[in-house]
Amino acid sequence: MDPDGPARYISASGAKSCAVTAPEARDPALVARQRVYAPASLVHAPAASASRANSPLLTDSENTESLLNILNVLDELLSAGTDRRIHYMISKGGSEALLMALLSVARSSSPNDSVLLPLLHLLAKLGHRDRKIGLKAEKMEAALPVLDLLRQNVKHARRAAACLWVLQVFCYSVSTATLLGKNRGLDIIFKLISPHTTKQTRTVKAATDTFAALLQAGLNSRLAASRGYVSGLLKLYEDWHQKDTENTAVPIRRALLHCLHHVTGNRAGRAALVADRGMELLYHTTQSCLSNQSLASLVEPTVQLMRRCHPKCPVPVRSGHSVYSYPLPGWPVLAGDMLAGSQDCSSEDDSDDDPRSDEPTCTELDEDLETDLNKLCVKPEPDRGMEQLDQYVSLCPELRHDFQDLDSGTEEESSDEEALLNRYLSLGDRGPRCRGRPTGDGHDQGNLKSQDQPGEGLPEHLRGRGLHSSYLSKSGAKKDVCGMVERLLEKHGAFVPNHDPHVYTAAASCTKSVPGFSVLAFPDFWGHRAPSCRERMAERKPNVQRGKVLEDIRRYLHPEDLINKVVFDLEDPSSRSCSERSDSLCFFSKFESGNLRKAIQVRSHEYDLILNADANCSQHHQWFYFEVSGMEADVPYRFNIINCEKANSQFNYGMQPVLFSVREALEGRPHWVRVGSNICYYRNHFCPVRPQKCNRYYTLTFTVTFQHGEDVCYLAYHYPYTYSALQTHLQMLQRSLDPRKVFFQQQNLCNTLAGNPCPLVTITACPPSRRWNDLQQLRNRPYVVLTARVHPGESNASWVMKGSLEFLCSEEPAAQALREVYIFKIIPMLNPDGVINGSHRCSLNGQDLNRQWMKPELSLSPTIFHAKGLLYYLNSIGRTPLVFCDYHGHSRKKNVFLYGCSVKETLWQSGSAIDTATLKEDPGYRTISKTLDRIAPAFSLNSCNYLVERSRESTARVVVWREMGVLRSYTMESTYNGCDQGIYKGLQTGTRELEEMGLKFCQSLLPLRRNSILHSRKLISQPSLLYDLYNGLQDHQSHNSFEDDEPPCVEEIEYLNASCTEHMADTLDAEVNANGLGSDEDEELRRPERKSRLIPCFMHRASLDTLSQKRGSRQATDISGQLFG
């Protein structure tokens, strides 16, 4: 359409009827534009372009009637249609035209009221849809004249309100808002916010909204704080709260809260609010709002305001550094401090003006994609010389083994292993003798006694801590703990498959920890069996977080109500003494994988818990695992972990922590179970002792009602799986299999920094005979390399690995087939030291080992150095693995999924200009995911991706793909929570499902070797198995939504970005429309109509409702055809 087309309708005096009846007026926006600009073409041909916006008609105050008509038509058109129409008008310079007209009217000696009001109204409506209106006003020097206009009209309520709305939309631009603030805008507008009144409330509301808008500019906010406006605003809020007994002025009260919200965007504002007893006022007003439905909309802003102003408080620990520090080779003592220090930020400013989250946004992720073709396709030089690879020859015994025993029938190979096992077992046999001594009432007495027994051979951590704590001591079992343990083990212990408490005890006695653990956690000692019932995700109660936050604030307001008793402190052993009769729970965490630094009883049944940072580090608080005892049955206990770091957590989406009860175990139910109610995860007011890069903490709160009194229970982030458990498991596995069928070798890849062996397991099928052909077939089998647990807090990865290991050692035909076609090299725990010492992310070097793969240092990351060395070696002898997979856990997503590497997908996703059509890429990297999607219920194909990110270039997956040339190189991520698709939908994941995933992953490797398997003896003899393998198994297909991330949490986790501008915009139209009706005296604020006053009479009420719904839902359906056609 021609924007400068002839204005055939301008001569008509009744513009409104014209617009409705004119056949050409199909596009109301066009009509509107024509009506604004067309006169120009009559007066000054040729027509002004839209951007020139100097229409003489709009600036011609003489032509009042025409101008009014035009304003009416515009208003009508804009009100009845969709926002699309308004944006069209904006795009054609509508805002500039109106600003110009306004300037002209304002400059005249006596502004004509009948024009001024509609003009201001229209400008406000248009302006709040034009995000650049502020900038335009500033550029055209229209901002200050409107402020002047307001000053002249403060006594004229309707005009004042109209000016205020225009100023409010001008504040969309921070610089315009600042300009207004510098020109006494704050003072002028604040004066219009009166104490409680029933008169001219619309103007009061407009002033309050505009004041809030001004305060969004940082400079204005600081200015207001320094000039004492906080106190004034609080007084106003209190006054309205007290006197608005009919609750008719809720919007004004809400607007006052918005003002307070913005003025506390800086530290001075927050301090002023606290000093003026604002917290008390807000807390008490909230209480009355909570009980009144009509005040519900005030609760959330008040709570957010209190959260924001709650003074920051460092977590009550001596230093932010981990209690566990370990001297690193080549570094001075406390090197980790220095390492961690580099991440610290010296800034003490916590201005909170920046509401950005630390999580990368979508665009950031895209920018992170690797687009350098060299880096994607060219293999980098090896990080070491070939001569260094000789040492790995011994780690591939399968390539040299002669399988003598196959002929002789002796089992020489396993005799060494059995000797080792016997050594373990004999050590284990001595365990119960140690435990035989009756213990005192408290843990520590028991420990001390044991330490006083030199020559016992085993540290007292063989005792199975739970056994000699309160439960047993009160059960009259003091005399014969040893005998009881044995009896109990006989009765119940055998039920945990692939576990043996004796073997565990022996294995644990060899485990080296930084603090020198001397106690076993009962669940690890005793073993865990998955419960038979399915565990649903927890339902989140509405407003659970609000309740918790209000309790936190009550703590601040009434510190005298708090107990504040330190009941456990890892740094202060004296705090650990739990007396027999105590009103406090007893905590303990000094055992393998344990993590709890401090416990503080705050109320009789509420505890603040502080997690220990990763060893040699001051960050990564997430994993927890601790013992609790001394509880009463059926009493809810609230636990708050107050120094969590992640910005969100699956705890907000149905996940529960896990609990193990000693008493339940002894009664035959040795299960870790999901527990906890009233769970939520939210930003709190604590901060690190010393400022860090991320200077904020989050609370995970949950309530546990213990089933038994006098029990010993363990609570953890996720199902624990210790290093000693792995050692036990490997021993048990080896014991379970037939060494003439399964070649199973456990070797030591290397020692960790703390001197713990890092196991390397080789699994393949023994050859059917020692004939050359059979041996060659074995030696030519492709390799599959599996690793796990580089991140110690991801214990789910270990359970998945357990599933893989057990399956590969099993007698299942598919497992047999896998062994016959592959050699499996498995490093089940890449970070033993991290696991042992209860870290979440790092190793003893204070660094994430999964960021060291590019250039691992032998001295600081030995397990990565040698894992990579082994891969280099396989590479160098032409035996590059067919598949590499590193098992991980994912804390923000549900389901299980794979990350892989694809050049083409990375380039596509990044929008790179490189022509991918010429690139050749084997699509085989997708086969495993597709198979898993079919056979593994927990797996979600839609969550998989194959993008190479720069920030991940030093992870195992990317390095093995790029440097070793492994096409199928993956990270497998397992949720901590559960699934939102498939047959496990709505259920939390248990160890059974995790183990199943490990099994399914192995099964998914079969189709890669379909041809070889066809020759497999066993499968040929059982054709039905082949059918199962290829035609369905379970024929599971995940039905995923495309949203792989969680929706925003139902309650604000952060308290910075509680937004209020949308609400202002929603109501602005309605208030403007109402301002056009009636006189200043009878104006009322209640329930303003949203529609324009100029509703065409033929429009039925119902169609208006439809319209507003459509606009509300932002569906840009232009129904103008129906209205005007």
Ligand SMILES: [Zn+2]
């Ligand atoms: Zn991980």
